[in-house]
Amino acid sequence: MTKILIPFYSAYGHIHKMAKAVAEGAQDVEGVEVKIVRVAEFDEVKNAMSGQDAYVQAQDNQEDLPVATHDDLKWADGIIWGIPTRYGSMPAQMKQFIDSAGGLWMNGDLEGKVTSTFISSGSIHGGQETTAITTIVPLLHFGLIYVGLPYGENPEQLTTDGIGGSPYAASTVAGPDGSNQPDERDLTMAKRLGKRVASVSKSLRG
Numbered sequence: 662m663t664k665i666l667i668p669f670y671s672a673y674g675h676i677h678k679m680a681k682a683v684a685e686g687a688q689d690v691e692g693v694e695v696k697i698v699r700v701a702e703f704d705e706v707k708n709a710m711s712g713q714d715a716y717v718q719a720q721d722n723q724e725d726l727p728v729a730t731h732d733d734l735k736w737a738d739g740i741i742w743g744i745p746t747r748y749g750s751m752p753a754q755m756k757q758f759i760d761s762a763g764g765l766w767m768n769g770d771l772e773g774k775v776t777s778t779f780i781s782s783g784s785i786h787g788g789q790e791t792t793a794i795t796t797i798v799p800l801l802h803f804g805l806i807y808v809g810l811p812y813g814e815n816p817e818q819l820t821t822d823g824i825g826g827s828p829y830a831a832s833t834v835a836g837p838d839g840s841n842q843p844d845e846r847d848l849t850m851a852k853r854l855g856k857r858v859a860s861v862s863k864s865l866r867g
């Protein structure tokens with residue numbers, strides 16, 4: 662079996678929804694096992710947001726998912742990270758998880774595995790692309806092999822509509838108040854990303 666891990670952080674549920682689409686696409690590849698895991702929330706954030714319905718609902722919806730561990734990263738042949746933009750780059754919760762995996766970096770445990778990202782931002786130009794690109798930097802330090810989302814397979818990217826999608830990552834636009842939901846085209850691109858990473862992971866695994 663080729664193993665695909667989807668670790669995500671999602672405060673308001675947009676990335677969680679995208680994660681399910683990515684998983685669906687990966688599962689389309691024969692002989693692939695998919696595991697979705699959530700990156701742990703900080704207690705300070707949980708406490709500070711306890712009065713926000715949208716946050717509380719989104720957290721309730723994901724509480725049954727296992728919390729991401731470093732063993733999950735070792736288990737996987739392909740890792741697809743779900744990341745909502747924070748000031749144009751990844752949230753501290755995700756960075757903390759990645760930074761705490763230094764032991765895996767030292768041992769080269771992730772070298773040669775396949776990777777990619779899917780992103781959510783509040784606004785179209787609020788940092789979807791910078792979040793993907795800045796995330797690629799630590800992923801390359803781990804020796805992961807980054808797979809993108811080419812135009813040829815994703816004609817939806819060639820639009821001036823306010824949707825996600827770029828050669829760097831699948832993505833969605835949550836809207837300034839978070840009230841948008843991922844567009845069908847965003848979900849389609851997320852599925853293709855899952856399928857692409859799963860196919861490449863399977864081929865490299867041999």
Ligand SMILES: Cc1cc2nc3c(=O)[nH]c(=O)nc-3n(C[C@H](O)[C@H](O)[C@H](O)COP(=O)(O)O)c2cc1C
Nearest residue numbers: 671672673674675676745748749781782783784787
């Ligand atoms: C502290 C903070 C910083 C944010 N920074 C940005 C930003 O730089 N650009 C942007 O477009 N959206 C920004 N957002 C909006 C989030 O990206 C948005 O809420 C998120 O993509 C929704 O995904 P989720 O529902 O999976 O959490 C920020 C949100 C928070 C809470």
